[in-house]
């Protein structure tokens with residue numbers, strides 16, 4: 349078991365069967381509180397209102413590009429309760445695809461069912477290319493719009509849900525401080541908020557190292573800010589080379605542009621080094 353004490357084998361079994369899994373009460377209470385305060389601060393300072401599309405939710409506050417909004421958010425993608433599982437699902441060369449918040453306000457209706465990877469033109473079912481990792485910053489309940497999930501739908505072949513499709517769903521209920529992971533092909537949707545309180549969460553969305561990220565991290569986060577990130581977060585943002593090759597800048601590891609020592613590119617390595625790296629990435 350990893351240092352966090354979470355049995356990743358058991359979690360992986362549930363994830364492979366259902367397409368989602370919850371890690372209950374794994375985030376420190378102080379951090380949950382700090383994130384909620386920071387989300388409210390950013391919303392206030394940037395005068396962020398409701399979104400304008402039904403998909404994003406007309407009674408929903410979404411804040412995109414959270415890494416650019418201060419160090420509190422830097423803690424999320426590298427948190428030891430969540431990253432090891434994501435590395436297990438996608439491998440150690442995964443990237444951060446996007447980091448955003450989704451605050452369902454009172455009166456927000458249900459979102460249409462969808463799969464996060466539905467724009468990727470690869471026949472289904474397929475291995476996970478993306479992994480969503482929802483941090484509950486308030487309790488997630490059926491009443492306040494906990495994410496609706498269609499168990500096993502990540503194994504559906506051939507098509508994605510149309511927005512008018514109806515399916516039996518379960519509610520991803522969990523206490524604040526828990527994390528809900530789902531396979532990018534899983535059919536899911538934000539629920540209906542029938543309460544008079546907000547449902548807060550941060551959506552930490554990872555993708556495989558060979559994919560294009562949903563948010564452009566290089567332009568979204570000023571270089572001077574990215575230089576202050578811990579190395580692992582820089583790598584997750586894409587300041588790294590996939591399989592020692594993809595993403596290089598003029599034949600160098602892009603992390604050198606942040607003032608750090610880079611790794612050798614594939615063609616500078618011995619055959620043994622390449623084979624060892626491939627093995628390490630898959631472990």
Ligand SMILES: O=C(O)CCC(=O)C(=O)O
Pocket residue numbers: 403404450459493494495496536537538539
């Ligand atoms: O808010 C939620 O529970 C899920 C939202 C979602 O799936 C999305 O916006 O893509």
